[in-house]
Amino acid sequence: MDRAELVDALVAEAERANERRLLVLAGDRDSGFDAARDALAALDDPDATTVSTREDADYHPEHVAELLGTTRDAVVLDCHEDFSANRLGRVVGAVDGGGLLILLTPTLDDWPDCPGDERLAVPPFTVDEVTGHFRRRLVETLRTHPGVAVVDVDTxxxxxxxxxxxxxxxxxxxxxxxxxxxxxxxxxxAACRTGDQVDAVGALERLGEAGNAVVVEADRGRGKSAAAGLAAGSLAADGKDILVTAPTYRNAAEVFDRAAALLSTLDALDARDDHTLTATGGGRVRYLDPAAAIDLPDDPDAVVVDEAAALPVRRLTSFLDAPAVAFVTTVHGYEGTGRGFDVRFRERLAEHGHDVTEVLLDEPIRYAGGDPVEVWAFRALLLDARPAVDQLVADATPDDATYRVLDAADLTADEHLLREAFGLLVLAHYRTEPDDLHRLLDAPNLDCRALSVDGHVVSVALLAREGGLSPSLRESMYEGQRVRGNMLPDVLTSQLRDLHAGAPVGYRVLRIATHHAVRSSGFGSRLLANCHKEFASEVDWFGVGFGATPQLVRFWERNDYHTVHCSTTRNATSGEYSAVMLRPTSPDGQSLHDRHARRFCARMRDGLSDALDDLVPDVARAVLRATAHEPIPDLTAHEWRVVAAAAYGPGLYDAAPGAFRELALASLVDPLDAHSPDEARLLVAKALQAHDWETVADDLDYVSTRQCMRAFGEASKPAIERYGSGAAEEERRRYD
Incomplete structure (x- = not known):
């Protein structure tokens, strides 16, 4: 069979089965393009797209995300330049049933050893240190998986x-x-294309009544967003206000297209303007990004969260305050993972009291079930990676576990090990991409460590080596240049203006995850302790950056990490402020930590009444308690008399607000701080965030501002007694 006959046979078989086929054209790049043109010519007037860095391509690889939600008879992906796992995953989804996905690759024997991806060459590492494990594994799947044809275009x-x-x-x-x-x-x-879609639309009818939550899950290509759009259009036609949110509007475009089409069919579409559909009866479907949507502006009747697994749990939970809500999510995918959604959000959903309806769409719409290209993509990109089943690890304890190195060669050689480890890493973050798998296997700055029980991975940590940067690179970073893969040195250098922060070498904990069947039983801390022991002599510090919650801050504090920074802007996706914490392991690391801990306390003294005036008080207290620097209040004798008089007598807070701020900061950072949670919230909200008494009293549920002021005086007394001068003591005795 020659190449032309092969293409004819592949296309005929794909069309007959309503499946897709993958054609690999391996060898010289120009010859590959010639062969791809011949292959496309064999199709009957195809709707085809080429993705390449070449000028005659339809899409540059950087713009391939625009293909999401579209369909083509054929897609040609040039893998010779600017190849990435993410782009491969995106083009797979764009090929329709009966179509061809064509990959142009170097000779398969040579591809794993071609120069590595420069994006994985994190300074000070070079591209020569990037390995080819991901491509070697990818080649193995191309050579063994059903539905994949390989042609050597050179011969x-x-x-x-x-x-x-x-x-x-x-x-x-x-x-x-x-x-x-x-x-x-x-x-x-009538607009549904499968029985699954009919069931999903039927389940979404429950959004018409308050107190309902609907969860719609499916793999890509099952029509879940279309079902959500049909439901949104139906509700809008009935006069309801439907708020739609998703990580980006592009994610929700299918919802709007289907809603608009239905409203047009019903002759009920009044207008379509800038992310809003208005129905003739006054109903509407409108999009807001997650940061704006969490406040539920204009009190929508129902909320539809599309690609819900791509949003963090804290943000998803906020939408449960809507009268009715639907969470529409991908079970396996690179925009977010349904498995993480299941484990991390289901508990919150069950606790909230909604009447929950669940529906799973399994039947593909654009191609037949069991499509070999879909099955290949799931395997090649580990879209369906998951941890060991619960029963295998449920009774494990940290003492049962074995600490082990998971290097790329071991992971590539053991598919079972790779799937369990990567499956846990998926759960550690609300967004996991195929590129994360590529980095795990090939990036020279990453190390993976795990705890296993009876051969099963129960806890895994991914560490990124950062710092050790040359003076010239540190100068560039200080002047605003972004340096890949050096997040903590970048923050400390460019944002916090420390020219020398990039010199010490450290390990940042990118992700750490423990199997949900044994969570909160000490595995995470045991794994960190082993990592610290293994690497402490090699680096100056360990560090971590994460969306701050009191629980997470306490976990890291228990493992001897201390706060050195709190971001002054919220993460656009998570809606949380980020904390940066360090664990020094050498004199250079200690010096780095100490100067930034000291500066952090100084920044928080005033920053909490400025950029961080909306930081949740419990988070503020947690990050302050977790710092290792102890500021001592420096008040004049007059200020000590004022604060003592306000706490014990008729004095006024407004006579020395700065003094109370100093006192509150020292008190909350003090490792001996014994304030109750309510007292700590009060000190943060009033003294540090400078909210007015009425706002504080209302937010913290005091019956009156007078009661709130008295409570504030009581909360100030321990710090006055601990730090106060003779003037404070004299004033206190006056009222005793």
């Missing part, structure tokens, strides 16, 4: 024909009629 030899002789899919009529008693119009159900 013309067909190395694999990729033919599977599939059984044609059984076609059956989809029940497009509304279920009995349906509230949505018939047109919504």
């Amino acid at each position: 013309g030899a067909v190395e694999r024909d990729g033919l599977t002789d599939p059984i044609p899919p059984q076609t059956c009529a989809v029940a497009r009629t509304p279920p009995d008693g349906a509230a949505f119009p018939d047109a919504a159900y």
Whole structure:
């Protein structure tokens, strides 16, 4: 069989089975493009797209995300330049049933040893130190997986024909009629393409009544966003106000397109303007990004959260305050992972008291079930990686665990080990991409360590080596240049103006995750302790940066990490302020830590009444308690008399607000601080964030401002007695 005959056979088989086929054209780049043009010519007037850095390409690789939500008969992906795992995942989803995905690659024997991806060459590492484990594993899947044809374009030899002789899919009529008693119009159900979609739209009818939550889960290509759009359009046609949110509007575009189409069918679309659909009866469908949507502006009747797994739990939880809410999410995907959504958010959903309805869409819309290209992509990119099943680790204790190195060669050689480890790393973050797998296997600055029990991974940590930068690179960073893969030195240098912060070498803990069946039982701390022991002599510090919550800050503090920074802007996706914590391991690391801990306390004294005046008081207290610097209040004798008089007598806070701020800061940082949570919130909100008495009293549930002021005086007394001068003591005795 020659190349032309192969293409004809692949296309014929793909069309007959309503599946896709993958054609690898390996060898010289120009010859590969010539072969791709010949292959496309064999298709009948195809809607085809080429992704390449070449000028004649339809899309540059940097813009390939624009293909999401679109379909093509064929997509050609040039893997010779600017290849990434993310881009591969995105183009796979754009190929329709009966179509071809064509990869142009170097000779498969040579591809793993080609120069590595420069994006993985984190300074001070060079591109020569980037390995080829990811591509070696990818090549193995191309050579062994059904539905993948390989042609050597240099010799013309067909190395694999990729033919599977599939059984044609059984076609059956989809029940497009509304279920009995349906509230949505018939047109919504007529627009469904599968029985699963009909079920999903039926479940989403519950958004018409308050107190309901609907969870819609599916892999890509199952029509979950379309179902959400049909539901949103139906509700808007009934006069309801539907707020739609997603990580970006692009993620929610299908919701709006389907809602608009349905409203047009119903002759109910009044206007479509800038992310808003207005229905003739006054209902509407409107998009807001997550940061704006969490406040539920204009009191929507229902909220639809698309790509919900790509948002953090804290942000998802805020949408439970809506009268009704739908969480629409991808089970396996690079925008976010449904497994993380299941484990991390389900508990919050169950606790909130909503009547929860769940629906799973399994039947593909654009190609037949069991499509070999989808199965190949899941394996090659580990989109369905998951930890060991609960029963295998549920009874494990930290004493049972073995500390082990998970280097890239071991992970590549052991698919079971790789899937369990990567599956846990997926759970450690609300957004995990195929590029994360690429970095895990090839980036020279990363180290992976784990605890295993009976051969199963129960806890895993991913560490990134940072710092050790040359003087010239540190100068560039200080002057504003971004340096890849050096997050903590970058923050300390460019934002906090420390020219020498990039000199010491450290390990940043990128992710740490423990199997949910044994969470909160000490595995995470045991794993960190082993990492510290292994690497302490090699580096100056360990560090971490994360969206700050009291629980997370306490976890890191218990493991001897201390706060040196709190960001002054919220993360656009998580909505949280980030904390940076360090654990010094050498004199240079200690010096770095000490100067930034000292500056952190000084910044927080005034920053909490400025950029951080909306920081949750419990978070503020947590990051302050976790610093290792202890500021001593420096008050004049007059200021000591004022604060003592306000606490013990008729004095006024407004006579010396700065003195109270100094006192509150010292008190909350003090490792001996014994304030109750309510007292600490009061000190943060009034003394440090400088909110007015009425706001503080209302936010903290005091019955009156007078009661709030008295409580503030009581909360100030321990610090006055601990730090106060003779003037404070004299004033206190006056009222005793």
